[in-house]
Amino acid sequence: MFGLKVLSAVLPIAILELTVSAACSGDAWDVIIVGSGPAGIVVADRMSEAGKKTLILEQGGPSYFATGGRARPDWLNGTELSRVDVPGLYKSIFSNSDGNLTCPPEWLNSFQGCTVGGSTAINAGLFFQPPASDWDRYFPDGWKNADMQRAIQKVREKQTSTDNPSQDGKRYLQSGYEAAKQWLVDGAGFKEVGLNDGPQNHTKSKVFGHPVFNYEGGQRSGPVKTYLQSALARENFSFMTGARVLRVSREVDTAIGVEVENSDGGVNATTEHCVTDGGRIIVSAGAILSPQVLMWSGIGDAEILTNISSLGLIKTPSQDWINNTAVGDKVFDNPNTFIELYSDSIASYNYSYSDSRPEDRDLYLQSRSGPYSFASETSAFWDIIQQDEDLVGVQGTIDSSGFQDYFEDGTITLNVYGTSGLRSFGRVGLDAKGIALPTSNFYADKRDAQAVATFIHNIFAALPSTLKPLNIAQNSTVDDLTTWVSTYSPYTMGNVQHWSSSCRLESCVDVDAKVIGMKNLFVVDASISAPLTTNPAMGTMIIAERAVERILALDA
Numbered sequence: 001m002f003g004l005k006v007l008s009a010v011l012p013i014a015i016l017e018l019t020v021s022a023a024c025s026g027d028a029w030d031v032i033i034v035g036s037g038p039a040g041i042v043v044a045d046r047m048s049e050a051g052k053k054t055l056i057l058e059q060g061g062p063s064y065f066a067t068g069g070r071a072r073p074d075w076l077n078g079t080e081l082s083r084v085d086v087p088g089l090y091k092s093i094f095s096n097s098d099g100n101l102t103c104p105p106e107w108l109n110s111f112q113g114c115t116v117g118g119s120t121a122i123n124a125g126l127f128f129q130p131p132a133s134d135w136d137r138y139f140p141d142g143w144k145n146a147d148m149q150r151a152i153q154k155v156r157e158k159q160t161s162t163d164n165p166s167q168d169g170k171r172y173l174q175s176g177y178e179a180a181k182q183w184l185v186d187g188a189g190f191k192e193v194g195l196n197d198g199p200q201n202h203t204k205s206k207v208f209g210h211p212v213f214n215y216e217g218g219q220r221s222g223p224v225k226t227y228l229q230s231a232l233a234r235e236n237f238s239f240m241t242g243a244r245v246l247r248v249s250r251e252v253d254t255a256i257g258v259e260v261e262n263s264d265g266g267v268n269a270t271t272e273h274c275v276t277d278g279g280r281i282i283v284s285a286g287a288i289l290s291p292q293v294l295m296w297s298g299i300g301d302a303e304i305l306t307n308i309s310s311l312g313l314i315k316t317p318s319q320d321w322i323n324n325t326a327v328g329d330k331v332f333d334n335p336n337t338f339i340e341l342y343s344d345s346i347a348s349y350n351y352s353y354s355d356s357r358p359e360d361r362d363l364y365l366q367s368r369s370g371p372y373s374f375a376s377e378t379s380a381f382w383d384i385i386q387q388d389e390d391l392v393g394v395q396g397t398i399d400s401s402g403f404q405d406y407f408e409d410g411t412i413t414l415n416v417y418g419t420s421g422l423r424s425f426g427r428v429g430l431d432a433k434g435i436a437l438p439t440s441n442f443y444a445d446k447r448d449a450q451a452v453a454t455f456i457h458n459i460f461a462a463l464p465s466t467l468k469p470l471n472i473a474q475n476s477t478v479d480d481l482t483t484w485v486s487t488y489s490p491y492t493m494g495n496v497q498h499w500s501s502s503c504r505l506e507s508c509v510d511v512d513a514k515v516i517g518m519k520n521l522f523v524v525d526a527s528i529s530a531p532l533t534t535n536p537a538m539g540t541m542i543i544a545e546r547a548v549e550r551i552l553a554l555d556a
């Protein structure tokens with residue numbers, strides 16, 4: 001859908017020579033990375049830093065202004081900003097598709113970013129460190145909190161973030177924060193903290209605070225503005241956009257290259273990019289598409305492979321398939337519940353793409369300040385619900401406006417997610433055309449709904465008389481809430497698009513992130529993560545740093 005092109009724009013870049021040799025296009029690479037999401041970019045930066053000749057192939061097109069992205073509302077005319085750069089335009093991605101930032105249905109049956117930066121170019125920028133207990137409880141040896149310390153430090157040093165994004169130093173839209181603080185801190189025993197404080201033995205238990213965002217200078221930052229920039233400065237690094245990888249070419253257990261779809265009507269349907277002898281291919285296509293890339297490469301559930309092989313989508317003969325049902329299995333997204341809350345003391349705020357309030361537009365344009373310097377979230381909090389031996393992570397994030405049927409001024413929306421430790425998982429399958437289609441299977445295990453209901457029940461018990469829930473009764477029992485959260489409505493059973501865990505360590509990939517059954521093919525992205533207590537972007541970058549440490553150690 002995008003022409004094959006090399007990312008250039010205002011970035012310093014090593015221009016990729018598109019010379020075509022017999023089977024392989026151009027030189028062979030030490031490392032080819034499929035996908036420029038946060039994981040792919042971290043991996044590319046560290047691999048090129050280690051002296052490896054590195055190529056990233058991204059199927060999507062430009063996003064941030066600095067990458068050539070130009071989609072934006074008129075009020076940004078004359079600036080060096082695209083819609084991606086302005087944090088306050090976050091929610092417009094759900095209603096306005098200008099710029100082709102999200103994956104089209106021919107590529108993916110889900111709402112994700114398919115552009116430079118992956119979903120970090122379209123997300124809210126919430127940037128939260130997972131608690132130490134996530135690594136210790138849900139990751140294998142070599143990935144425990146103590147093992148993750150260097151990776152955590154590297155991400156914290158390289159990726160800027162802030163919980164006070166407005167450049168005039170003032171906090172905006174704080175009436176919702178104050179109401180939530182009175183409720184949760186004064187009433188329900190949460191501690192008000194800096195939400196990423198304490199890197200070494202990090203906790204997200206009974207804490208409340210200002211959201212941390214990966215912004216800089218009042219604009220969206222993220223790996224495209226940090227890690228990708230240092231990679232682009234290296235002569236051995238190249239980045240191609242408009243390059244959709246169909247499958248990995250392999251000789252039995254050795255990956256030799258990737259096949260990229262030619263969308264420009266060239267002579268051949270595909271172009272092959274090859275790795276050197278001893279080179280590596282790293283799939284960082286995200287938790288839904290990495291399983292698809294593996295399946296099209298003849299690695300996955302034999303039943304799915306049989307199906308798509310009849311569509312001609314697999315080039316590897318069946319005796320060389322790696323039949324592994326763990327590919328795509330146990331994919332996870334957070335089940336979401338929206339609770340509408342009203343108080344006379346709250347001023348709701350609506351963000352707008354093209355009709356922003358003139359004073360807020362000017363504040364942003366003149367000094368990168370005001371409501372447009374952040375996405376709409378004003379507070380976040382976490383608790384851990386104990387169920388027998390199990391601990392279930394639960395998160396609340398409060399937005400600046402109402403939703404659906406509740407828009408009266410004074411209304412704000414609390415998103416409640418189940419996060420870590422749940423037992424219900426979905427699966428990444430392929431549709432009749434072979435395109436990835438995830439299911440989420442929320443609350444298949446009823447204890448998951450009970451955990452979320454218990455969290456809501458606990459905090460509702462502390463609601464002050466001034467703050468009223470509008471779409472669910474304050475005096476609901478845990479049973480009422482269990483039924484409510486697990487019954488479909490515009491407020492319940494929602495996906496938040498935080499997909500992870502579809503190619504897990506030790507079953508789909510080994511502890512070095514190497515695809516089981518292959519010698520030099522890896523998956524490094526949200527696929528290999530266990531479900532985290534926090535929104536996944538920061539955790540995914542930490543995982544990528546750790547995976548690189550382990551992959552480079554294989555050279556020794």
Ligand SMILES: Cc1cc2nc3c(=O)[nH]c(=O)nc-3n(C[C@H](O)[C@H](O)[C@H](O)COP(=O)(O)OP(=O)(O)OC[C@H]3O[C@@H](n4cnc5c(N)ncnc54)[C@H](O)[C@@H]3O)c2cc1C
Binds near residue numbers: 245285290525538
């Ligand atoms: C609307 C939305 C809001 C979110 N909000 C937050 C938030 O505020 N905070 C947070 O922490 N997380 C948030 N997330 C989730 C977070 O952005 C993701 O967890 C994270 O981006 C996953 O990173 P990744 O590297 O695994 O893959 P992705 O970000 O999915 O990147 C994968 C990239 O690979 C490319 N690709 C895929 N297949 C191919 C192929 N075959 N060939 C070439 N390229 C390919 C894709 O185009 C894409 O650019 C949000 C997600 C969405 C969709």
Ligand SMILES: *[C@@H]1O[C@H](CO)[C@@H](O)[C@H](O)[C@H]1NC(C)=O
Binds near residue numbers: 020
């Ligand atoms: C097309 O493929 C053939 C056979 O692999 C190759 O020889 C030729 O160079 C390719 N042409 C182009 C334009 O890629």
Ligand SMILES: *[C@@H]1O[C@H](CO)[C@@H](O)[C@H](O)[C@H]1NC(C)=O
Binds near residue numbers: 030048051053235
């Ligand atoms: C570039 O890559 C080649 C091939 O791996 C390597 O020999 C060379 O040292 C690298 N150069 C730099 C500056 O990293």
Ligand SMILES: *[C@@H]1O[C@H](CO)[C@@H](O)[C@H](O)[C@H]1NC(C)=O
Binds near residue numbers: 074
């Ligand atoms: C902004 O730029 C667009 C595209 O160039 C143009 O169509 C539009 O009229 C401009 N709007 C204003 C207010 O200048």
Ligand SMILES: *[C@@H]1O[C@H](CO)[C@@H](O)[C@H](O)[C@H]1NC(C)=O
Binds near residue numbers: 002061099
């Ligand atoms: C964006 O997508 C639409 C619909 O698929 C397509 O017609 C258009 O050419 C694309 N725009 C760009 C800039 O690629």
Ligand SMILES: *[C@@H]1O[C@H](CO)[C@@H](O)[C@H](O)[C@H]1NC(C)=O
Binds near residue numbers: 201203
């Ligand atoms: C980490 O903090 C937890 C409490 O949050 C405590 O129980 C544990 O002992 C601490 N671990 C280390 C290694 O300091």
Ligand SMILES: *[C@@H]1O[C@H](CO)[C@@H](O)[C@H](O)[C@H]1NC(C)=O
Binds near residue numbers: 303304307429430432
């Ligand atoms: C295989 O294809 C058939 C027919 O389209 C479908 O019913 C079945 O669910 C598919 N199996 C898998 C595992 O996707």
Ligand SMILES: *[C@@H]1O[C@H](CO)[C@@H](O)[C@H](O)[C@H]1NC(C)=O
Binds near residue numbers: 302306318320322323
């Ligand atoms: C994988 O499964 C397919 C379908 O059942 C079978 O034909 C093939 O022989 C299997 N391959 C291997 C290597 O086991």
Ligand SMILES: *[C@@H]1O[C@H](CO)[C@@H](O)[C@H](O)[C@H]1NC(C)=O
Binds near residue numbers: 349350408409
């Ligand atoms: C926000 O938008 C909704 C829906 O368009 C509208 O009903 C409401 O009055 C707006 N609220 C404010 C505070 O502007």
Ligand SMILES: *[C@@H]1O[C@H](CO)[C@@H](O)[C@H](O)[C@H]1NC(C)=O
Binds near residue numbers: 475476
């Ligand atoms: C909740 O309160 C309402 C009246 O405010 C009452 O009708 C209802 O029975 C109560 N429900 C429960 C479960 O206590």
